[in-house]
Amino acid sequence: MKLLYLIPGNVREGGLGIEEMKRREQILRQHAYPGTQVDLIDVPSGPASIESMYEEALAVPGLVSAIVQAEKDGYDGVIVGCYGDPGLYAAREMVKIPVVGPGETSAMLAAMLGHHFSIVTVTDSIVGALELLVLSAGVDRKLASVRAINVSVLDIGKNPGIVKERALAEARAARDVDRADCIVLGCMSMAFAGVDRELSAELGIPVVNPALTALKMLESLVSAGLSHSKKAFQTPPKLL
Numbered sequence: 001m002k003l004l005y006l007i008p009g010n011v012r013e014g015g016l017g018i019e020e021m022k023r024r025e026q027i028l029r030q031h032a033y034p035g036t037q038v039d040l041i042d043v044p045s046g047p048a049s050i051e052s053m054y055e056e057a058l059a060v061p062g063l064v065s066a067i068v069q070a071e072k073d074g075y076d077g078v079i080v081g082c083y084g085d086p087g088l089y090a091a092r093e094m095v096k097i098p099v100v101g102p103g104e105t106s107a108m109l110a111a112m113l114g115h116h117f118s119i120v121t122v123t124d125s126i127v128g129a130l131e132l133l134v135l136s137a138g139v140d141r142k143l144a145s146v147r148a149i150n151v152s153v154l155d156i157g158k159n160p161g162i163v164k165e166r167a168l169a170e171a172r173a174a175r176d177v178d179r180a181d182c183i184v185l186g187c188m189s190m191a192f193a194g195v196d197r198e199l200s201a202e203l204g205i206p207v208v209n210p211a212l213t214a215l216k217m218l219e220s221l222v223s224a225g226l227s228h229s230k231k232a233f234q235t236p237p238k239l240l
Contacts, residue, residue, distance in 0.1 A: 001222045002037045003215075004070045007081040008059035009046035016049075016189075020157065024192050024211075031212055033219055040081070041066070049153035050082050051122060053129045060087035064094055071095040077218045077227075083121070083187050083210055084129055092233035098221040099228070102191070102210035103133045105217045106184045111139040113206050114181035118174030119146045120167050121186030122153055130186055144180040147173065156189040164195045171203055184208045 005028055011021045025040035032038050045062035047055045064087050067078050077098040080088055085101030092099050110117035119130055127146045134143045149166035156163050167190065174180040182205055185191050191211035200207040221227065 001035065001076045001219065002074060003032075003039070003077050003079065003218055003222070004075045005038060005040040005079045005081050005215075006063065006066055006070070007040070007042040007046075008063040008086050009042060009050060009082070010044050010048055011042035012044070014048040014154075015042070016154070016157075027192060027194075028211070028215055031215060036219055038215070039075075050084060050086065050126075051153060052125045056082075056084050056086035056129065060090060063087045064091050067091040067099060068094050071097050076222045079214045079218055081188055083191075084126065085133060089233065092228045093235060094239075096227060096230065098218060098226065100214050100218045100221070102188060102214040103130065103186070104137045106208045106210040106213045107134050107137045107139050107143075109213055109217075110182045110184045110206075110208050111142045113208070114142075116142055116144040116178070116180050117182040117184055117208075118144045118171070118178055118180035119184045119186035120170045120174065120190070121146060121148050122156070122190070123150055124148045126186075145174050145178040146186065147171075147178075153187060153189050156187070156193060160193055160195075163190065163193060164198070167195065168199055168202060171199055171207070175203055175205060180205075182206045182208065185210060 028038045043062040043066050046059040070078050080101045083103045085103040088101040130146050134140045147170040171183045191209050196207045196209040
């Protein structure tokens, strides 16, 4: 199968950078099943990073256009490469191939793994958006909290030690104060930092990596011949 991981922002101009994009592509390929091809591209018209609902909105037009093109190019499925899942539902209206969002997928998995889960994310500015994401996913009853480490997306790679330290502190508080029995890393830069298993070992509870969760969900959907319902995500009538 041929899958696309689509970063909804501009990696090249003030963003993550080409080397980081290549590193993430390699990680996804290492974790993919034999026979799965994973490509990673960005959307040049999108913002350099996403830490607010406004920036999510800016990313959507270019993202959806790129997903439409991915279907034409023969991809079997697409991952929206941002934890906030910008444009996820709009993209599903426009294509027949499965499109998965790391936020929705990891929230649903976390709800299955325990009674209450918490999301540890980047900045306070995105907390409200992630609460709405969980509400849209239908698992808000199991959300214990959304906590922020207050390190920007683009600063995560500059000081991974601080990121792990703050993520551990917030995850421990989520476990001990908010009664979470599962933690979700609420940012793709945190996911690709590769700290999920270390945090899980220290906390003694599952820590969900949304990058790997999205990849495995998409592989499963394609293997099973499943995609989103076109009754739920109808093609816009004006485009028929």
